[in-house]
Amino acid sequence: MHAPPCARKSGAAHAAALGGIAALALIGAPARADAPVALSATYTADIGATLSGGADHRARYLDNLDITADTDLDTLLDWQGARAHVHVLNNMGKRPNDGAGTLQGVDNIEVGKAAPRLYEAWIEQDIGKASLRAGLYDLNSEFYASDTAGLLIAPPFGIGSELAAAGPNGPSIFPSTALSLRLRAPIGEDAGYVEAAAINAHASTLGDHGGVDFSFDDGLLLIGEAGHALGPARLSGGVWAYTRKRDSYFAIGPAGDPVRHRSWGAYAGLEAPLATWGERRLDGFARAGFSDGHTTPYAYGVQAGVLLAPALGARPDSAFSLGTHFARANREFRRSVRCDGHRAAGGEFAIEATYADKLTEFVTLQPDVQIIGHPSAIRGVPVAVVGTLRVTIAFATGA
Template identity: 30%
Template structure:
């Protein structure tokens, strides 16, 4: 952790002399380094009162092969190194949904490495390699401002598989196809190794394809209902979905997502390990923007999401979340205030075999993100967890944190 703190000081020094370059189709190499620090305190309730320090380093680089050979169609290679350190907020809060989206087993790993080819003026895209499913699937942009993990991907989706799906902090090998049928319709399909890493070693990014592990098949259809003016939304905060190598412009349109997933391997039923069932789930989500002025980036946005999973084999049978975000301009930069909730509901089989459990856990989050510099963002955060882990013996948890993000990047 000391090395990462030193790295933050280096960032502060370097970024005072660097101007972050914007993504450009004429760049051969694009890079970005982001350091996130999250001091966190559980003030009351949960398993115990206490303080933890979590931090996360993301190092990404994208090589645009097409620029090297002056090709018209886009061909790129992407590398993503990930480092996680510090404690676990869950050890104090006892929650199921995980209050911190940078909480992970301490390790350094190659999180993603893939090659992507775009065709037909970027209407069709094919990607192969170690791939973060949640970088493109089940994403509602207003929700990305929040720190609780369930606002990044639904709780019923995140729980799936032997070691989770191919998402932070452990990815798996796969193929992703994406097609923009029109400017308003986008369809994605991903086929991934059914087991991410090694369930017995959370620090491992092992690739071991086998018939027993099977595959995870994910599909999503996005419908964009209206167009926002891209130049009017200048997001200052950094998330895993907006790092170098992703879509150059994350759509800020009103949209609806409809998706589903399935594992080809079967899983044991809760309470009966001799009976196996297919593992599947589905979700729907939507985001909406209202702009206050034609001349600046002040707006109000809302999102809502509902998902289900086969509750005969998955603990969480359904999850619902939603929130509201206000973006305003105190200066030339944009700050954000957000309030959101996420409720993860135990399935029928779980309640049958654990009747002492509460029916659901609900996370409430209030957050405020503001940039001190173009390269430095501060985000105070408050979370209140009702029925942590649906365990009646654990009192409701009240916790606070302060996310600090420093970044530098550029292009050659």
Template identity: 35%
Template sequence: MCVSYRTSKPIFPFSAKASCISTPQAQERFELLPAALCSAAILFLCASPGHAEGRKALDGLRGVIEPRGVSIEADYVGEWVSDHSGAAEGKSFYLDTANIVVKLDLEKALGWKGTSAHMHVLSTGGQRPSERIGTLEGVTNIESSDSRWRVFEFSLTQSFGDKASIEAGYIDLNKHFYETESSLILVNPAFAIGTELAETGRNGPSIFPSTAPALVLALAPSKSSYVRLGVFGANANSWGDPEPLKNFKDGVLTIGEIGLTKHGLIALGGWRYSDEVVVHSDHGGPDKSYNPWGIYGLVEHPFIESETGRSVIGFLRAGYSDGKTSEMSGSITAGLLVERAISGRPHSQFSFGLRRAYFSDTFKEHAHALHEEPLDHESGLELILADQLGSALTLEGGIQYAPEPGGLRGSEDALISNVRLTIAF
């Protein structure tokens, strides 16, 4: 989650998940890279006999290791973001990630029943468009404050049939909590996890791009219900990040979610930090301490269901927090996902989403102290179309509109486009 501050003095004593910096030198360096990358990838993959046969580069290796209980997935994601009107009008930004995921079935490999291991190595890089464009909720969900390789996830899971499982290690919180599958094609970070939770913590919660040590218990009382409970280190800091590992030294973030999945999804969740956050007054009053907390709800509903034709799924997500310890007091997102959106293209998808994040009184008081006029919320609209081109290539294109981004009245409306290329190996 990328949050940009308009002043050098932070409102709260923790930093956002990603601070955003972009320089003219970096802009020039990456200006031609997206077009070159896309062209080279498409020509290479389309000309490759393996691609024509529906094979990926690592399929030969998979044939050797999968019978031994090992699976591997890898991909490269490159994205070109352009601002067509607004604070960064005429500017384009390139950013990317690379992912390597290795899973080990320890029951097949060593005979440990119901046990598996998981490791996700992540590389982040490129430019940071959010600060230049001015959106507080961000622009793209692969944006990071730094360029580096890190161990994003490393965990061990013990399953007890279909009724329960427990996972321990460095875990992505958003994999188990506050997630709706139908919203994941949208690239704005607000559609992945609520902004009021995403911006909490000293270094953000345990989500992209850094995780924290955690323990997650999942229960399935019936085939159409679930209960999940998680305890995460309050300071997200993975192997490969510059700071020493913190473990649980800065307290914990406790989160729980219950849901019904009989027809779509209805879920309720709540979270709370164990350690208090000190909030400084802009009016010379005494500092106060609070435990950050929040609640959220998720709904997914299939309006049209088809295994071969067009399907339409709707989603609604809403969250509310204490409103004192961060910039956001709540958020709401809603939208639709259309699967097989293009006739004859079984992997094509179209989606649109609306987002709105509400600013806390603390944020507005701080803005007034700086003689600025804050809004009550930041909002936006996103449209995106995606399709899989062969076995190894996925291409996405989208448009975002953000009126008065940044939470301050008079900010110039932003119209943003993005093109994302994913190469699977």
């Protein structure tokens, strides 16, 4: 599925980029010991190209700037047990998936519309051992998240495609969030947790057309998750549902209107250490999720992989990750592929390998390669091979 054509960079976008560079310089400066706010900035730049298969082999540049501020409100305002978080992002550049032509995407900083956005802005209050968070919130920061998969750049390793494609315009995840209320509590002596959230079904924030959506006309996304430690391993699982029915992806009723269905799903994940060699450690992860099979293109998806860190004994900041993902296209999506004159595959699968290493204290270099089979779930389409070079520049200063 392809995003709309990329708009030209506006003067506002260039100004935002210049402001971001200034922020990087400011955050890189020495911090005052009594600073009430912890600041961080991360600039990520990718150059990606489809090396084989796909629609073209042009190199495309894209970037992502994150600026965050975290405040302990107890220290700043004598508001006991409260914290505030603000996260601004700016994206510019092209879309590598225009060349690759995949269904799930190939780069986790690619966006449909390049623009600066207020990504998150929330306040969190402790309630005993639990905490309540309210505001603009990225649900994937805590739900359906896998730390071990964090180095991989294909979007399905961030959040399962069956949930990422749900709702009127996707859930409250990158790059557009929504007003949310989240409650989280530990289980036992921090051996596990339970969490639940109610989130505006229409994701829209400052920087998107119309700004923050206060209407809640599309209802809510309700999601819950629980996790528990099994020795050194961690097991988690969750369920989600929208409060209002959604249009079927393809099915049409007798009157010619889309058939409407309840939109819901569930997922589970496991992360565990697999082996150690001195300071080197190999961790593994496996996840699976499914949907109702009507309101997103995906019936279910699975992801698995490993992370070796450090990857080289002589390079303490090096890391290597290998992952694979598969998304099963639902029956209605496969029917739409056939209606377009193609032979439908059961789904789309991929393998990704990536290596990252710090060149300096602030700069990380990361080459990445992905091999995608049955792009867009179409049989007979050549395998797509995508190469990406990622450069990350990060600064932080503590409160």
